Amino acid sequence: MTGDGWFAGCDAGDTATAAEHVREGRADAPADWPTRAVESGFAPDEEAYYTALHEACVAATRGEATEAERAGDQQLVHAVRAMDDCMRTANELAERLSEWAGALFDEDGAGVEFARTVADREPTTPDEERAVSLAERVVDLADEAEDLEAYVETRAPTVAPNLAAMAGPVLAARLVALAGGLESLAKKPSGTVQVLGAEDALFAHLRGHASSPKHGVIYTHEYVRGTRPADRGSAARAVAGKLTIAARVDHYSGERKPELDAELDERMAAIRARAEDDEEGDEE
Amino acid sequence: MTATPLADGGDSHLPDGVEPRTFDGDQRLATRGEPVYGEPVQDGWRAWDPGRSKLGAMLGRGVETGFAGGDTVLYLGAASGTTVSHVADFAGPTYAVEFAPRPARDLVRAAESRPNLFPLLKDARKPETYAHVVESGVDVLFQDVATRGQGEVACRNRQFLADDGWLVATIKARSEDVTGPTEVTFGHVVDTIETEYEVVTTERMDPLHEDHLAVVARPR
Ligand SMILES: C[S@@+](CC[C@H](N)C(=O)[O-])C[C@H]1O[C@@H](n2cnc3c(N)ncnc32)[C@H](O)[C@@H]1O
Numbered sequence: 056m057t058g059d060g061w062f063a064g065c066d067a068g069d070t071a072t073a074a075e076h077v078r079e080g081r082a083d084a085p086a087d088w089p090t091r092a093v094e095s096g097f098a099p100d101e102e103a104y105y106t107a108l109h110e111a112c113v114a115a116t117r118g119e120a121t122e123a124e125r126a127g128d129q130q131l132v133h134a135v136r137a138m139d140d141c142m143r144t145a146n147e148l149a150e151r152l153s154e155w156a157g158a159l160f161d162e163d164g165a166g167v168e169f170a171r172t173v174a175d176r177e178p179t180t181p182d183e184e185r186a187v188s189l190a191e192r193v194v195d196l197a198d199e200a201e202d203l204e205a206y207v208e209t210r211a212p213t214v215a216p217n218l219a220a221m222a223g224p225v226l227a228a229r230l231v232a233l234a235g236g237l238e239s240l241a242k243k244p245s246g247t248v249q250v251l252g253a254e255d256a257l258f259a260h261l262r263g264h265a266s267s268p269k270h271g272v273i274y275t276h277e278y279v280r281g282t283r284p285a286d287r288g289s290a291a292r293a294v295a296g297k298l299t300i301a302a303r304v305d306h307y308s309g310e311r312k313p314e315l316d317a318e319l320d321e322r323m324a325a326i327r328a329r330a331e332d333d334e335e336g337d338e339e
Numbered sequence: 340m341t342a343t344p345l346a347d348g349g350d351s352h353l354p355d356g357v358e359p360r361t362f363d364g365d366q367r368l369a370t371r372g373e374p375v376y377g378e379p380v381q382d383g384w385r386a387w388d389p390g391r392s393k394l395g396a397m398l399g400r401g402v403e404t405g406f407a408g409g410d411t412v413l414y415l416g417a418a419s420g421t422t423v424s425h426v427a428d429f430a431g432p433t434y435a436v437e438f439a440p441r442p443a444r445d446l447v448r449a450a451e452s453r454p455n456l457f458p459l460l461k462d463a464r465k466p467e468t469y470a471h472v473v474e475s476g477v478d479v480l481f482q483d484v485a486t487r488g489q490g491e492v493a494c495r496n497r498q499f500l501a502d503d504g505w506l507v508a509t510i511k512a513r514s515e516d517v518t519g520p521t522e523v524t525f526g527h528v529v530d531t532i533e534t535e536y537e538v539v540t541t542e543r544m545d546p547l548h549e550d551h552l553a554v555v556a557r558p559r
Contacts, residue, residue, distance in 0.1 A: 059471065060471055060472075061471050061472045076471075077459070077472055078460075080471040080472070081467050081468055081470070081471060082467065082470040082471035083467060083470065084470055084475070084498055085466075085470045085473055085474060085475040085498060085499050086474070086475050087474055087475055087476065088471075088472070088473075088474045088475075089474060105432060105454065105455065106454065108457055108472070109450070109454050109455070109456075109457060112450070112457040112458055112459060112472070113447055113450055113451065113458060115459075115460070116443055116446070116447050116450075116458040116459060116460045117444070117447045119440070119443075119460045120440040120441070120443040120444045120447065120460055121440075121444070123440035123460075124440050124441060124444070213441075
């Protein structure tokens with residue numbers, strides 16, 4: 056421990072070092088820091104001292120709060136993976152159930168919705184009891200997936216505000232999960248982000264068996280899926296480029312920057328205008 | 340509840356920079372500064388919501404707090420800055436300690452337009468982690484941490500307070516995590532505070548802040 060104030064060994068104007076001292080420093084007891092800072096020559100007067108202190112505290116607290124909140128990215132990763140697992144398992148079991156219940160109840164249907172109707176039945180035989188119970192499990196899993204999705208929707212904007220706004224919270228969470236965290240997503244080139252989730256296709260391509268994939272999970276983005284096939288490659292590139300920038304802003308600053316969304320909107324408007332021009336050209 | 344002391348001009352307990360003003364026909368306490376939590380603003384004055392701020396409620400009902408205006412303040416449990424932003428509007432250097440990252444981000448936002456408000460992401464139970472930043476001899480130690488061990492927090496932070504300074508603490512009974520009557524819990528916390536301070540006033544804050552006791556004390 057020391058008896059030094061936060062400004063010891065710090066040049067006036069060096070906010071980064073000052074902020075680090077505010078965060079990491081310690082002292083056994085307080086002292087009349089403003090007077091000491093002026094006496095030591097750190098600041099010409101008290102007013103200048105308080106100005107420097109304000110900058111250092113704001114920078115330190117903003118940085119540390121942002122870091123602590125970002126640590127939430129791992130919670131997001133677990134939640135979105137669990138959500139996908141629940142949904143996939145629910146669908147698999149629903150398929151099994153529809154075979155079974157279709158034979159038992161003389162009622163056809165498929166999927167989670169069908170499971171809900173089966174779950175509402177009063178079983179009258181031991182066979183029906185098992186089928187209805189299985190249906191209840193399917194419904195529980197589907198409900199859990201929904202709850203997880205709701206959680207992802209509230210959590211993603213805190214962890215990655217810009218990415219969540221541009222990609223939608225669920226796609227944002229999937230990208231973070233595929234990369235293994237927000238930091239590693241922020242460090243990936245946009246060409247990699249473009250094909251995240253298409254690893255199988257990418258390796259097939261690298262082994263020379265297939266053409267290179269144009270998109271991974273970003274396919275679910277409206278701007279990719281809703282673009283005509285001829286332009287989908289450029290749409291995927293534009294979307295991946297802007298989402299990569301969003302992830303970097305989220306990781307390095309954490310501040311929401313709505314102008315990023317606007318840039319993507321403009322880029323997409325340009326791509327789609329091209330498509331409309333072509334169509335008009337075709338009509339002529 | 341706030342109307343009586345304000346109406347008969349009994350404002351002598353109000354620090355300089357806190358004034359009753361009329362908002363939409365209602366008299367409310369107000370300070371001058373940038374709005375923080377969506378409170379009404381008029382001519383640069385922001386209404387101080389006593390329902391959202393225990394200090395606002397105390398001043399509204401005429402409690403003598405020791406705040407004079409222009410004071411040096413250490414504020415523990417600043418949360419997103421609702422109350423401490425008003426304090427910084429009328430006080431001098433104001434150190435705001437909060438240990439939860441999420442509200443601390445809002446606190447930083449409130450501090451951006453207030454050069455005398457110094458946000459610190461620190462644990463009020465560990466004064467050694469901010470004693471290199473917070474100056475000695477502060478005029479008012481304000482505490483609203485709503486966490487277990489509220490009496491100890493007040494005692495550990497006594498070292499920052501000037502000998503003629505003031506402790507203003509709000510104590511939440513349920514935070515102490517003990518069973519038994521509220522009065523008994525308050526009694527224990529006040530006993531702890533009395534090891535380092537002389538208690539001047541205690542006041543229940545019902546109905547605006549149920550389950551809370553305000554304590555005003557001077558260091559021994
Ligand atoms: C009732 S709220 C404070 C509200 C605030 N004073 C206001 O009126 O605007 C209590 C705050 O104290 C914080 N807190 C609890 N224990 C703390 C500790 N040991 N150190 C710092 N802050 C703490 C909590 O995170 C919470 O934000």
